[in-house]
Amino acid sequence: MDLLRFATAGNVDDGKSTLIGRLLHDCRALPDDQLESLRRESQRRGEEGLNLAFATDGLRAERAQNITIDVAYRFFSTARRRFILADCPGHLGYLANMVTGLSTATLAVILVDVRHGLVEQTRRHCFLASLFRIPHLVLCVNKMDLVAFAEGAFAEVRDQFEAFSEKVAIHDVTVIPISAKLGDNVVQRSAAMRWYQGPSLLRHLEEVHIASDINQVDCRLPVQISLGPRTWAGRLASGHVRVGDEVMCLPGGARAVVAGLTVACREVAEARAPLSVAVQLDRDVEVRRGDMLVRVHNRPDLRCDVDAMVCWFGAEPLVAGRTLRLLHGTSQTRAAVGRLDYRLDMQTLARQTDPPALFPNDIGRIELQSDQPLCLDRYQDNRATGSFVLVDEASNRTVAACLVR
Amino acid sequence: MTALTHLDVLEAEAVYVLRETAAWFKHPALLFSGGKDSLCMVALALRAFRPGRLPFPFLHIDTGHNFPETLEFRDRLVAAIGEELLVRRVQETIDAGRARDEMGPKASRNVQQTITLLDTVRELGLDALIGGGRRDEEKARAKERIFSLRRDSGGWNPHQQQPEFWLQLNGVLRPGEHMRVFPLSNWTELDVWQYIGREKLDIPALYRAHRRRCLRTRAGILLAESPYLAVEEGETVEELSVRFRTVGDMTCSAAMESRAVFVEEIIREIEAARTSERGLRMDDRRSEAAMEDRKTEGYF
């Protein structure tokens, strides 16, 4: 059985909580005792029947305010696949959570209310999904029961979306008409929408082809720790490694041959991303935590000047000259912010060039100068080695997610 | 090459997290309770660091209300792998006047356990505690980070968590802070059992069906008969074929009637189960937000 990580996003009240509750319920992932507390909660709030939306409110404050304010992870499986769902709050103020969910997702489900069509929030969510290079996007057009399951209403939203999605870089887009509340096209195909020929949401989640989503070409092994003489452990960020491969250790440049390879103590001839491995090299070369083992003829850029898209979550505005701690894979260095190239207005998605600062929850393009050279790929080529985070030097908190241009 | 399964990917992630923990922290410890999650953690730690020694000891916070089978299993496992085990006892915290036992027939030592744990963090200067918590266990846990920061008081503040992007873990600490580390964050109960099956891990006998004298509460919950539990009016004691789905204190781990003895049978039973494992914990049934409340106090 393989594993699909996906994220959900939607405008408040478009029915995201209901949809997730429905998915879990219809996949029998809600056990009886949780159903029982759902029933009690629904009754207490004077709802008729079962309000599936309550299945996902995790924290006390969220239940009290009736909103999701943090990413919540849900787990379920079918006979075909295991799923990890990152449920992201839609509100812009919680951009960090949206980015958290998207950063590990290979598929994003975005919800719209059929009566409202594409709203600004939808455009922002789609933009983020494309910025983070989510390979597969699903647009669920929800509340079809409120428009009498009419094909025309759906087609209007779909056309709006298709016109818009040509501008975003996502290649695999699927649009599905659903009723989260009644369950149409969520798990079962809808009897009320015979005009719709495509799969239900769950069927699509089960069948979408994900094996080629991870970069299997470029061998990148960020070194975590030493496990003994000439033996180095790390998790393959991309590509694969074989016994007998000649590898190079960056940034130093020393070469060696892989003499032995293990995955969780099992000896293997070959391993690929995202497995955690230990490689034994055939000779003594200088290797340290933070170095990267790569193939001799396929290397990342080794550089100190970085051009990146940054999602900024610091408490104060980000200005040129600011220094931060930079974490990239297992390597750490200090970095200074150079030029602020542009800032994206998240309301309009318009660019403001040479902004004086990036404000919390802003996305912009910046230049950074690092103290130590970094082994970088472009994010569009490699989601693992093309990304890094910034940490505030005073508070030690992670304050930015960055994508290498 | 054959396709990677979900267990391959989850194992790789957990091993990565354990190795990051070894790299980031000076004095980590792996919380060990003798339950299935912690025995999985031990197996993963061995897979992360062998042939070398583990870079951290095991730490058992002993409530004094353990099943004897758990302690026996713990000692057998530790002896077999030859690593260090530290034990700290809630009874000593109580004797020192730092905590008081709950009163009443269903008294538990859940709250007291947290005090002993935080005392131990200070005593040993621990900067990271590795635990077997999973996000699928409970709604509050679903919001946990993999590296989850704790301030001096040890409490979890769900509203001040730093974001975790990709699998980029940030282990920078300030004085007085420590990290809780959850390598099994993305595992489910079923994954744990499938992994136990795949790796042929030894499990405590409590998880297999056996005959036992149990007390049936008025709510219909089965608890092991033990010196720590008083039988109340309306409760009955009967001998049944049972097993445990979670193994915590004798006072709060509910038994389920079962005939499943082999891991494959246990897996089939869990696949078909209509209740969650936390539904079998008295400590979580106290209120809707019981787990969240305990975590904000510093509980694991």
Ligand SMILES: Nc1nc2c(ncn2[C@@H]2O[C@H](COP(=O)(O)OP(=O)(O)O)[C@@H](O)[C@H]2O)c(=O)[nH]1
């Ligand atoms: N009629 C109808 N109502 C829906 C549907 N999905 C959600 N709702 C309702 O829309 C409201 C908001 O849903 P909720 O799931 O809480 O939205 P969220 O804010 O996106 O999580 C609730 O009153 C739901 O019952 C649907 O498919 N049809």
